[in-house]
Amino acid sequence: MKKKIDARKNLRRIILNLHQYTAGRSIQEIAVKYKIDPKKILKVGSNENVLGSSQKALKAAKNALDRVNIYPQVASDDLANKLKKIYKLKHVDVFAGNGMDHIFEMLARLFLNNGDETIICPPTFSCYELATLWSGAKPIFVPLLKPDYQLDVKNILKKINKKTKIIFLCSPNNPTGNSMKLRDIKAILESTDKIVFLDEAYTEFGNRPLARWVDKYPNLVIGRTFSKIYGLAGLRIGYAFMHKSLGTYYKNSITPFVVSTVAQAAAISALDDKEFLNKTRKMVKLGKKYYYKELKKAGIKFLSSNANFIAINTAPLKGKSVTDKLMQKGIITRECSAFGKGGENLVRITIGTKEQNKRVMKELKDIFV
Amino acid sequence: MKKKIDARKNLRRIILNLHQYTAGRSIQEIAVKYKIDPKKILKVGSNENVLGSSQKALKAAKNALDRVNIYPQVASDDLANKLKKIYKLKHVDVFAGNGMDHIFEMLARLFLNNGDETIICPPTFSCYELATLWSGAKPIFVPLLKPDYQLDVKNILKKINKKTKIIFLCSPNNPTGNSMKLRDIKAILESTDKIVFLDEAYTEFGNRPLARWVDKYPNLVIGRTFSKIYGLAGLRIGYAFMHKSLGTYYKNSITPFVVSTVAQAAAISALDDKEFLNKTRKMVKLGKKYYYKELKKAGIKFLSSNANFIAINTAPLKGKSVTDKLMQKGIITRECSAFGKGGENLVRITIGTKEQNKRVMKELKDIFV
Numbered sequence: 001m002k003k004k005i006d007a008r009k010n011l012r013r014i015i016l017n018l019h020q021y022t023a024g025r026s027i028q029e030i031a032v033k034y035k036i037d038p039k040k041i042l043k044v045g046s047n048e049n050v051l052g053s054s055q056k057a058l059k060a061a062k063n064a065l066d067r068v069n070i071y072p073q074v075a076s077d078d079l080a081n082k083l084k085k086i087y088k089l090k091h092v093d094v095f096a097g098n099g100m101d102h103i104f105e106m107l108a109r110l111f112l113n114n115g116d117e118t119i120i121c122p123p124t125f126s127c128y129e130l131a132t133l134w135s136g137a138k139p140i141f142v143p144l145l146k147p148d149y150q151l152d153v154k155n156i157l158k159k160i161n162k163k164t165k166i167i168f169l170c171s172p173n174n175p176t177g178n179s180m181k182l183r184d185i186k187a188i189l190e191s192t193d194k195i196v197f198l199d200e201a202y203t204e205f206g207n208r209p210l211a212r213w214v215d216k217y218p219n220l221v222i223g224r225t226f227s228k229i230y231g232l233a234g235l236r237i238g239y240a241f242m243h244k245s246l247g248t249y250y251k252n253s254i255t256p257f258v259v260s261t262v263a264q265a266a267a268i269s270a271l272d273d274k275e276f277l278n279k280t281r282k283m284v285k286l287g288k289k290y291y292y293k294e295l296k297k298a299g300i301k302f303l304s305s306n307a308n309f310i311a312i313n314t315a316p317l318k319g320k321s322v323t324d325k326l327m328q329k330g331i332i333t334r335e336c337s338a339f340g341k342g343g344e345n346l347v348r349i350t351i352g353t354k355e356q357n358k359r360v361m362k363e364l365k366d367i368f369v
Numbered sequence: 370m371k372k373k374i375d376a377r378k379n380l381r382r383i384i385l386n387l388h389q390y391t392a393g394r395s396i397q398e399i400a401v402k403y404k405i406d407p408k409k410i411l412k413v414g415s416n417e418n419v420l421g422s423s424q425k426a427l428k429a430a431k432n433a434l435d436r437v438n439i440y441p442q443v444a445s446d447d448l449a450n451k452l453k454k455i456y457k458l459k460h461v462d463v464f465a466g467n468g469m470d471h472i473f474e475m476l477a478r479l480f481l482n483n484g485d486e487t488i489i490c491p492p493t494f495s496c497y498e499l500a501t502l503w504s505g506a507k508p509i510f511v512p513l514l515k516p517d518y519q520l521d522v523k524n525i526l527k528k529i530n531k532k533t534k535i536i537f538l539c540s541p542n543n544p545t546g547n548s549m550k551l552r553d554i555k556a557i558l559e560s561t562d563k564i565v566f567l568d569e570a571y572t573e574f575g576n577r578p579l580a581r582w583v584d585k586y587p588n589l590v591i592g593r594t595f596s597k598i599y600g601l602a603g604l605r606i607g608y609a610f611m612h613k614s615l616g617t618y619y620k621n622s623i624t625p626f627v628v629s630t631v632a633q634a635a636a637i638s639a640l641d642d643k644e645f646l647n648k649t650r651k652m653v654k655l656g657k658k659y660y661y662k663e664l665k666k667a668g669i670k671f672l673s674s675n676a677n678f679i680a681i682n683t684a685p686l687k688g689k690s691v692t693d694k695l696m697q698k699g700i701i702t703r704e705c706s707a708f709g710k711g712g713e714n715l716v717r718i719t720i721g722t723k724e725q726n727k728r729v730m731k732e733l734k735d736i737f738v
Contacts (some may be wrong), residue, residue, distance in 0.1 A: 007588035007615055010480050010534050010564050018621040023443040046440055053438045061437070061631075065430055068603030068635075069422045071415055071596070074392040098467050098605070101624055105474070109503050111379050114483045127625075134478050134622060165379050193374050219376035227440070234437030234630035236467070246376055252387040253503060255470055256496075261603035262430075262631055266437075 014136050021130065022338035025327070036330045042359060044350035045323075045332040047174075047202075047309045049231035051283065051353075053266075054276040057232060060269035064262045072261040075254055076239075079264050082271060083239060087211045091218075093247030096259045096267070100201060100225045100238030104131035107166055107221065109253055110246070111195055112137040117163040119156055122340025123149075123175060125199065128168040129340070137165070143341055149176040149303065151184040157191050167192070170199040172207060175336045175348040177305025179207050189217045198222045201238075202307035204229040204277065205284055211241045218243035226263075228308060229280050230270040237263040284308045287351035294361045300368050308351050311336070312364070315345040322347050322367060329363050383505050390499065391707035394696070405699045411728060413719035414692075414701040416543075416571070416678045418600035420652065420722075422635075423645040426601060429638035433631045441630040444623055445608075448633050451640060452608060456580045460587075462616030465628045465636070469570060469594045469607030473500035476535055476590065478622055479615070480564055481506040486532040488525055491709025492518075492544060494568065497537040498709070506534070512710050518545040518672065520553040526560050536561070539568040541576060544705045544717040546674025548576050558586045567591045570607075571676035573598040573646065574653055580610045587612035595632075597677060598649050599639040606632040653677045656720035663730045669737050677720050680705070681733070684714040691716050691736060698732050 024046035031038040044050070076096035083094045097103040104127055112118070114136030120128050121144050132139045142155045156167060167188060171180035189196055200222055203209050214220050222241040227233035237259055242250055270276075291310050295302045301313035314322045319335035326333050333350075336343035349360060393415035400407040413419070445465035452463045466472040473496055481487070483505030489497050490513050501508045511524045525536060536557060540549035558565055569591055572578050583589050591610040596602035606628055611619055639645075660679050664671045670682035683691045688704035695702050702719075705712035718729060 005562050005587050007562060007564060007612060008618070009562065010588070011615070011618055012478075012480060012482055015479055015618050015622055018618070020621050021443065021623070021625045023625050024440070026440075026442065028442075043439070048440065049438045051438075053434075058434050058437070061434055062431060064603070065422075065427050068427075068430070069418050069420075069600035070412070071393070071395075071417065071602045072605070073395065073397075074390065098471075099626060101626070102467075105624065109381075110384055111381060113381055113505060136482060193376060193378065195376060195379050218374050219379070231438035233440045233626075234433070236441070236626065236629045243376060246380070249377070249380055249384050249387070252389050253384055254390070255474065256390045256392055257468060257470070257602075257605065260605045260629055260632065263629065 012136065014133055018133065022126070024334050025332050027332070030327055030332055034328055041330045041332065042352070042356055043332045044352050044356065044360060045334040047228055047307070047350045048233050049229060049280055050350065050356060051231065051280055053231035054270045054273040056273040057230065057266040057270035061235070061262045061266040064265035068261055072257050072259060072264055074256050075251060076259045076264050079268050082268055086271065089211060089241070090215060091244050092211065092214045093242050093244050093250065094239055095242065095250055095254065096237060096239045096264065098258045099227065099236040100199065100223045101127055102258055103223045103238055103240045104128065106250060106254065107131065107195065107197060108135040110249060111165040115163065116165045117161070118165060119159055119167040121151060121156070121169065123336055123343035123346065124170050124339055125174045126338050126340065141340065144173070144176070149173060149178050151180050153184050153187050156188060160192055160194060164194050166195045166197055168197050168199070172202045172205070172306040174201065174307070175311050175334070175339050175343065175346055176303050177307045177309060177311055178303060179306045189220055193219055196220050201225045201228055205281065205308050206306040214241045214243050218245050226267050226270060229277055232263070232266055232270060235260070235263040235266055237267050283353065284351045287357050290354070290357050291351070291361070298365050298369050300364060309348050310351065311346045311348050313345055314347055319345055319347045325367050326363055331360055331363055381505065383502055387502065391495070393703050394701050396701070399696055399701055403697055410699045410701065411721070411725055412701045413721050413725065413729060414703040415602070416597055416676070416719045417602050418598060418649055419719065419725060420600065420649055422600035423639045423642040425642040426599065426635040426639035430604065430631045430635040433634035437630055441626050441628060441633060443625050444620065445628045445633050448637050451637055455640065458580060458610070459584060460613050461580065461583045461610050462613050462619065463608055463610060464619055464623065465606060465608045465633065467627045468596065468605040469568065469592045470496055471627055472592045472607055472609045473497065475619060475623065476500065476564065476566060477504040479618060480534040484532065485534045486530070487534060488528055488536040490520060490538065492705055492712035492715065493539050493708055494543045495707050495709065510709065513542070513545070518542060518547050520549055522553050522556050525557060529561055529563060533563050535564045535566055537566050537568070541571045541574070541675040543570065543676070544680050544703065544708050544712065544715055545672050546676045546678060546680055547672060548675045558589055562588055565589050570594045570597055574650065574677050575675040583610045583612050587614050595636050595639060598646055601632070601635055601639060604629070604632040604635055606636050652722060653720045656726050659723070659726050660720070660730070667734050667738050669733060678717050679720065680715045680717050682714055683716055688714055688716045694736050695732055700729055700732055
């Protein structure tokens with residue numbers, strides 16, 4: 001006699017309380033929801049490169065399709081070696097991941113037991129919290145200090161205890177766009193042996209990359225991505241700089257074949273495409289200048305940004321009411337309530353071309369002025 | 370005064386004991402090691418499709434490159450919907466993963482706390498053990514019964530206790546190639562509420578796929594892949610059938626954007642390429658017939674296979690000594706000690722074209738006869 005099976009009782013308790021990930025909206029989704037011709041929809045919600053992808057990368061990707069019946073390099077060695085060469089790193093290993101998300105999952109695998117703690121500084125990228133929760137660890141939140149959204153170093157250090165394993169930092173921070181002060185990052189690194197993870201997804205838009213710091217601070221791990229300036233979000237590839245003393249363990253625990261052949265090939269070639277990078281940087285720089293001027297003129301509050309996006313402060317309006325209105329006009333931006341405390345009144349807008357930025361500004365004025 | 374940082378003390382204890390994943394050897398690797406022209410190396414070690422990839426899939430993949438600056442669908446909905454339609458599933462959800470490995474990691478995320486147990490039946494695919502260990506859970510081994518490598522149902526059921534969360538089955542089994550008896554799988558499903566994961570990576574080569582069983586057994590999860598018959602190993606895409614009662618939780622915990630745009634597009638088109646599948650099946654069928662005949666003639670022991678590979682029994686020789694000799698001749702096969710107890714004397718050979726099979730047989734005869 002077969003009893004009725006309830007497979008749910010095998011679920012971990014932590015899983016029962018999760019909600020679906022709040023992703024940026026897609027053109028497909030908005031086209032259906034608001035009955036808008038997809039061609040007329042402008043997506044400036046996910047900080048993708050509106051200029052497309054590096055053509056060099058695409059050419060390499062296309063060639064790589066000829067051999068996708070074969071498994072990829074098990075740990076993306078060619079790409080890792082190229083990056084080590086570029087950054088002239090001695091005591092630092094490089095590991096590629098299936099997007100930077102996979103780097104977070106690897107950090108969780110390496111460092112987080114059930115019951116451990118991580119420190120997260122909201123408003124910031126929500127995936128640090130997810131990786132923490134999935135591991136059965138507990139995120140401890142130390143909000144960025146207003147009005148500049150800088151690190152609350154004193155409180156971060158105060159929250160460190162025996163259970164703490166990883167401190168997640170993001171610079172330039174997503175979604176506020178500002179870079180963290182180097183002296184603050186340094187102060188944290190000088191004060192603790194805990195893993196300090198620094199997300200540099202947007203560093204190519206203006207920051208000095210801190211890869212070399214890993215030589216000096218073996219507890220520093222840096223995450224990077226090909227999804228932003230390189231325009232390869234759809235291929236899923238990111239990477240990490242990690243001190244050799246940890247690298248061995250990372251290598252022993254890495255998911256085999258985690259990055260596709262096509263993504264590895266594209267990334268290797270993208271690194272050589274200085275022209276595409278410069279073109280993108282120039283567009284983003286001009287775009288931010290335009291936004292700063294026009295937002296100021298319109299009396300809309302905003303945060304200065306070192307990334308390829310700009311966050312406007314919609315208070316007293318909720319960010320969501322603003323993004324909803326923009327969506328009805330066929331413009332996808334990102335409201336930031338999913339980025340944690342302090343995100344409810346922020347709307348993140350990816351810098352686009354001159355025409356795209358103008359279109360966004362026109363609608364913003366209609367909403368705010 | 371800065372003390373010397375030892376970041377390693379943050380590592381989880383389980384990570385300290387892991388060894389690097391034993392992947393099948395690549396052509397690149399062997400070319401360097403044995404100084405052989407890569408063009409002369411035959412790779413029949415990783416059960417890839419020697420006929421290449423579905424051309425329909427490659428065409429779709431190429432087109433998808435035009436939009437890789439944009440993030441992929443967050444949970445591969447188009448592919449999932451297509452698979453649901455093909456299999457006419459009512460109470461079953463479909464989830465795509467970054468290769469089937471990502472499905473294992475998701476199972477671990479959903480079900481495994483530190484200290485839990487899984488049941489694994491060696492010799493079999495080593496990634497079940499890895500996913501278990503990474504979660505801080507403990508693999509309990511119940512070896513397949515010799516000489517037929519069938520499930521030891523009685524012992525599997527005996528090992529189930531409060532800590533048991535997942536029972537990993539593989540049919541056709543990797544590396545032995547035989548299908549598990551349906552009545553054994555059923556007996557396990559009828560006797561327990563624990564999650565039963567069935568790896569059907571090779572099912573397209575002869576098995577009846579069991580997707581419909583998930584309707585009846587909500588604790589059954591089935592894994593599938595595009596890496597084998599579809600020839601898309603380099604793109605990293607697999608998927609799972611899971612009962613809707615668990616699907617909600619899977620959806621809430623899935624890594625966002627885990628499958629690349631290119632892989633999603635290729636997979637959707639590959640499903641329509643019946644011609645490529647039939648051509649592959651025919652080649653594999655003829656190839657196995659050839660091997661059976663020739664191996665018998667040569668007095669080399671082997672196991673009958675329902676997959677696209679064949680395992681030969683090298684006893685009293687170690688499998689490794691045989692694969693090493695083949696490698697010196699430019700032929701990559703797979704010795705199976707990494708597949709757990711019982712794998713030391715097995716060598717797994719992917720079925721190739723007529724000419725490829727002949728080349729392998731010639732060298733095997735030189736070694737054994």
